[in-house]
Amino acid sequence: MVPYARRMEYMAFTANVVKGLFGSMTDPNIISFGGGSPARETLPVDTIRQLADEVLRTDGRGVEALQYGPIEGVRDLREVVVRELLAPKGVSCDVENVLILSGGLEAMNLVCQAFIDPGDVILVEAPTFVQSVEIFDMFEARCVSVAMDDDGLIPEDLERKLRENRPKMLYTIPTFQNPSGRTLSLERRRAVAELAERYDVLVLEDDPYRDIRYSGEELPPIKHFDATDHVITAGSFSKIFSPGSRLGYVAAEAGVTRQLAAAKSATNSHTSMLPQILCAEFFKRGFYPAHHRRICDLYRRRRDVMLRCIDRYFPAGTKHSDPDGGLFTWVELPGGIDTTDLLRESTADPAVNVAFLAGEGFFSDRDGQGKNCMRMSFGNTPEELIEEGVRRLGGLICSKLK
């Protein structure tokens, strides 16, 4: 038996955490606040059908959609990123700074390929997106946590960790964070960019939710404050177009983008062409603004129902984040309730049968933080089922406190 590479052992623990978090939710009768999928009602199936028909009827375009394409991605789609997704947020860059990826998650993989040697330290938020930690583990990085509060990661703790650990990179999800739903404040965004310059560390700004803000004031990405090319900003089409299309992007200094393209070439040559062209056409023909309003309205209503129901049905002393966008809220339960046990009970009891993600797995330090926390997604559940599910789950929690 040929032995596996060392990195596979290194990543096995987190891979099991991910499996534990996302597995075992196949009961069709379950009310699931677990997954991170966008609402099926937000998928523009009919528009994409019409665009596919037109693209594949157009002589050159049909062949282009099926033939090999450029490593960096379809030029039209890179222009869409520059013009419609980055410029309106205050990030001005050129097509040469943008690389189209096979989904937002590929950014973490390629940035690691380009920058991370085994043993390098990556600072992550506590809690953080556990699937990114799985990638950092695969590259044998050492993750060190930075504390958060309601305004996102805390710059003072970040600076302490920068001094103590000499990291190569900070990984942050600044907007409607996964899993916490929290957003890094304006002042802290500026502070993060300044600390990156001062300590000469890379910032990987993973920002797949920034385009689905439905309340509060717009905030510029950290990349906006990046005067010294220390920030790589990553985005995704999963929440605003279609996750199954696996389309994401990074924007970075041109030399960095070229290195990421070299890693991309040695990963899967380039991203699938038909989804890229359909997505570019979706934006170029002006379908995005109305679609965007529609999905933001839907998520706002679902969020409102979930937060109202948590306030109503969960026990006194429960805390939750108040996200101005995205798909999640983060709940802290009172009374020493262990959410891993709670999930087991909830899904085993046919009278409850509600799923969520237990909080512990989202803390890379594995120091017992988050045991009383849970990520609750309102993205893919209709309003009446959100109310029903929160009511049932609240009943179970309250019964455990008696």
Next chain:
Amino acid sequence: MVPYARRMEYMAFTANVVKGLFGSMTDPNIISFGGGSPARETLPVDTIRQLADEVLRTDGRGVEALQYGPIEGVRDLREVVVRELLAPKGVSCDVENVLILSGGLEAMNLVCQAFIDPGDVILVEAPTFVQSVEIFDMFEARCVSVAMDDDGLIPEDLERKLRENRPKMLYTIPTFQNPSGRTLSLERRRAVAELAERYDVLVLEDDPYRDIRYSGEELPPIKHFDATDHVITAGSFSKIFSPGSRLGYVAAEAGVTRQLAAAKSATNSHTSMLPQILCAEFFKRGFYPAHHRRICDLYRRRRDVMLRCIDRYFPAGTKHSDPDGGLFTWVELPGGIDTTDLLRESTADPAVNVAFLAGEGFFSDRDGQGKNCMRMSFGNTPEELIEEGVRRLGGLICSKLK
């Protein structure tokens, strides 16, 4: 400036070779035998348009095509691989052995993620597919060459290299090899499987051309002879469906497939859904057999024209491979002609203006082998232009020998 990872420096040399090989062919008037694209006439644009229309009109299927999907790939497509691509070639396996990938090249990346530590030795053929070497370099492997003759890699040299280098893996393209067009004989296929068992090394069988055989007798993949689960066989939909869809697959022992799926999850979550579903429907609805006959006929005619014209227009003493399938022939020129110089002259002279790939870059040992060789692709050039291009190029070569 944050330093790049060590692997990026390690891969830079080969990345430049790849760039040099495939770059600078943007003149639209050039007759190019350089690229490895399938013929544009073989892309089933109309069929895919009809399938897209139907899939996206069907309630559950349309949503499935745009929503997140399974890491391992769409089940329908994995079944197609088992039933229509592997079983007819003598490889019997189950869906759990098959993983759908984002293009055939991703197999090399994921197998390296799962198995290759820095410093591990990978045996490769001389010549070999340079883009795979680029991947092996990114994983900081050390490539060692195994000699080939007209029947593919030579088992005696393979065994010597196995003893001398204690490699982790053998990388081979057994059928209509890229770049040489050569095919490993039946006896040698069996020998490779036996040597893999005896020396306990992995065999990565990269076999993207096996489905486009248009003359000679069918040969079973090396995987057919693999009694001890040492062989991972990789295939691609690029040549038989569409390269821009970026669809490939691996088949391996179930435990290995699970590890490759873990690496896939930490690379890009899963492969784009719409292309997978369109490809599965293409096979399930029976479009493949007629399509397959049509593309094999086209490539056979193009091969025949190219080989006939090389015999006619190239100087005496020229040798070329006689591929029974695939897209390439490999040409050895007499008289000490350096094909790197020849390419420069050929593309600089408006009266010639023919491109091909110079042979030297395909030898990972960089010991001067292949200087008089060239890869000539007949895949994406119409017959009359093949004749014209080979005539012009032959004229240039003959003029240099005077």
